[in-house]
Amino acid sequence: MTVVLCTWGNILEGGSQEALTLARKTAAAANLPLHWVVIGGVASDAAAIAADYGVQGLDVISDAKLADFGPDALVEALAQYVAQARPQTILFNQTSAARLIAPRLAGKLGVPVAMNAYAIEVSGAGLNVTATAFGGDTHVVYRLAAPVNVIGVITTSIAAEAAASASSPARRDIAVNLASIDERFKVTVPAKVEGPRLEDAQIIVSGGRGLGNAQNYELVKQLADAMGGMWGGSRLIVDEGWITSARQVGLTGKITRPGLYLAAGISGASQHMAGCSAAKTIVAINKDQDASIYRYARYGIVADAVEVLPELIKLAKAS
Numbered sequence: 001m002t003v004v005l006c007t008w009g010n011i012l013e014g015g016s017q018e019a020l021t022l023a024r025k026t027a028a029a030a031n032l033p034l035h036w037v038v039i040g041g042v043a044s045d046a047a048a049i050a051a052d053y054g055v056q057g058l059d060v061i062s063d064a065k066l067a068d069f070g071p072d073a074l075v076e077a078l079a080q081y082v083a084q085a086r087p088q089t090i091l092f093n094q095t096s097a098a099r100l101i102a103p104r105l106a107g108k109l110g111v112p113v114a115m116n117a118y119a120i121e122v123s124g125a126g127l128n129v130t131a132t133a134f135g136g137d138t139h140v141v142y143r144l145a146a147p148v149n150v151i152g153v154i155t156t157s158i159a160a161e162a163a164a165s166a167s168s169p170a171r172r173d174i175a176v177n178l179a180s181i182d183e184r185f186k187v188t189v190p191a192k193v194e195g196p197r198l199e200d201a202q203i204i205v206s207g208g209r210g211l212g213n214a215q216n217y218e219l220v221k222q223l224a225d226a227m228g229g230m231w232g233g234s235r236l237i238v239d240e241g242w243i244t245s246a247r248q249v250g251l252t253g254k255i256t257r258p259g260l261y262l263a264a265g266i267s268g269a270s271q272h273m274a275g276c277s278a279a280k281t282i283v284a285i286n287k288d289q290d291a292s293i294y295r296y297a298r299y300g301i302v303a304d305a306v307e308v309l310p311e312l313i314k315l316a317k318a319s
């Protein structure tokens with residue numbers, strides 16, 4: 001029996017070290033070894049940090065059918081891994097891809113799943129899993145006491161912490177048989193990943209519907225550029241076509257954790273805040289002093305963002 005973190009891809013996603021930290025603490029509290037199952041090119045990144053995070057077993061799955069990380073092949077490979085390795089707790093760093101895979105794996109295995117978790121307490125023979133619910137408004141504790149449990153971890157509120165002493169992870173190659181798996185969905189136009197990721201940005205300037213139109217949103221881009229940051233926005237402006245979904249911050253968009261999040265013309269709906277409330281400092285520009293965003297913001301400017309943004313651009317360029 002083990003606690004296992006599941007990871008796939010060609011590079012290590014942000015949040016992996018944080019998920020490993022929670023996984024290690026859970027394993028220690030349950031007196032179980034921590035394993036890390038990895039699929040794809042990420043195996044070499046994983047091997048480089050596994051010892052620092054107290055991983056005892058690095059389980060590597062390779063198969064030609066996993067080359068594109070299609071969900072059907074991934075779920076089948078992980079299900080076969082679980083049948084062989086018999087982990088007690090299966091953790092996922094809850095990336096957008098993991099949101100798809102973790103519940104499907106639990107469904108295939110017929111075991112409980114809790115998503116949006118950020119704390120796990122080992123209690124008796126089970127786990128008390130604290131998670132956000134209803135778009136981040138509510139915090140709930142799930143009791144998971146099945147022999148196998150699947151948990152999606154939101155890592156934005158977890159600090160990465162290396163183990164007190166390095167481990168010596170043993171590498172195992174895990175054989176799976178995916179001969180009968182055919183992906184039911186074919187990706188015909190892969191998402192373009194250009195430049196740095198919003199999730200990794202230290203400064204994000206974000207705009208919402210309060211800006212009025214796409215032309216005014218250009219001010220957000222100019223300020224982000226002047227400050228050396230990235231630009232993002234709310235779902236409503238994605239729906240309006242001002243920006244692409246790759247720039248959407250929130251529950252159904254990117255989960256970010258910048259040092260500075262500047263929100264202009266954004267109301268602060270819980271679904272939006274789920275993607276930025278872990279920012280160190282939130283600055284809001286909203287002309288409604290009762291807007292929800294002011295519950296989260298450290299600094300606020302109650303004013304018309306279309307008037308304030310050009311002033312901030314000037315200041316940023318001057319400094």
Ligand SMILES: Cc1cc2nc3c(=O)[nH]c(=O)nc-3n(C[C@H](O)[C@H](O)[C@H](O)COP(=O)(O)OP(=O)(O)OC[C@H]3O[C@@H](n4cnc5c(N)ncnc54)[C@H](O)[C@@H]3O)c2cc1C
Nearest residue numbers: 208209210234235250251252253265267271272286287305
């Ligand atoms: C299941 C689900 C998932 C969702 N996921 C997401 C998500 O991932 N991300 C997300 O963002 N939303 C998400 N939403 C939508 C979310 O509930 C809100 O509708 C959305 O975030 C609101 O966007 P907004 O703040 O840009 O617009 P609005 O709610 O229209 O707010 C505009 C704000 O701008 C202010 N304002 C108006 N004019 C000005 C001005 N000139 N200057 C300054 N301020 C001004 C207003 O006072 C207001 O507060 C989701 C909703 C659901 C149901």
